[in-house]
Amino acid sequence: MNGQLDWADATAYFGNDLEVHRRHLADAGMATHGLLACRFLKGDSSRMMSGDGDHAEQKLIHSKLWTEELARALANWDPRSSPMLILVALNRSPCGDCAHLLASALQRFNNDYSLTTERQHFVLASLGYYHSAKATQHSTRGLPQTFTTDKGMRALKEAGWKLCTLTFDAKTTRRGKELSRYLQKMQKHG
Numbered sequence: 001m002n003g004q005l006d007w008a009d010a011t012a013y014f015g016n017d018l019e020v021h022r023r024h025l026a027d028a029g030m031a032t033h034g035l036l037a038c039r040f041l042k043g044d045s046s047r048m049m050s051g052d053g054d055h056a057e058q059k060l061i062h063s064k065l066w067t068e069e070l071a072r073a074l075a076n077w078d079p080r081s082s083p084m085l086i087l088v089a090l091n092r093s094p095c096g097d098c099a100h101l102l103a104s105a106l107q108r109f110n111n112d113y114s115l116t117t118e119r120q121h122f123v124l125a126s127l128g129y130y131h132s133a134k135a136t137q138h139s140t141r142g143l144p145q146t147f148t149t150d151k152g153m154r155a156l157k158e159a160g161w162k163l164c165t166l167t168f169d170a171k172t173t174r175r176g177k178e179l180s181r182y183l184q185k186m187q188k189h190g
């Protein structure tokens with residue numbers, strides 16, 4: 001994967017049902033579009049869940065797919081089987097608040113299913129680095145809410161998310177290049 005995930009590889013793995021999400025994920029519009037895709041067993045069909053809105057990530061993490069189906073798959077995972085790939089794809093990198101939400105959601109799995117989660121691939125692929133022209137707003141927990149933060153990205157990495165840039169037809173957007181540079185720097189300097 002090496003810091004990038006191309007859409008063609010994602011559809012090859014999860015199947016063509018993924019295609020309906022292409023249009024939304026390839027466009028860094030005002031709303032966040034998020035997709036959660038999992039395939040639990042070899043030969044098993046893929047499960048998908050998508051969300052739109054200001055903070056689509058929250059819908060993914062609160063979905064039954066994450067809270068019930070994925071939790072069950074982790075609980076029943078056989079160490080002899082191949083690792084599962086759990087993909088969260090976003091049309092922009094998560095804001096500080098959502099990054100912490102995604103990080104703690106994986107951290108919960110790490111606590112509940114230790115030695116199991118670290119054998120899986122939790123991939124977070126974003127189309128580009130998210131800036132905001134708006135002044136910083138703070139959530140009720142006091143975290144900056146409107147754009148991607150260093151702290152948020154580090155929390156994701158620490159929790160075990162593999163962060164990468166989402167490309168379409170092997171093309172990286174301008175914001176995507178920015179994200180790639182950012183991730184490389186983060187990789188190098190820890």
Ligand SMILES: [Zn+2]
Binds near residue numbers: 098
């Ligand atoms: Zn958000």
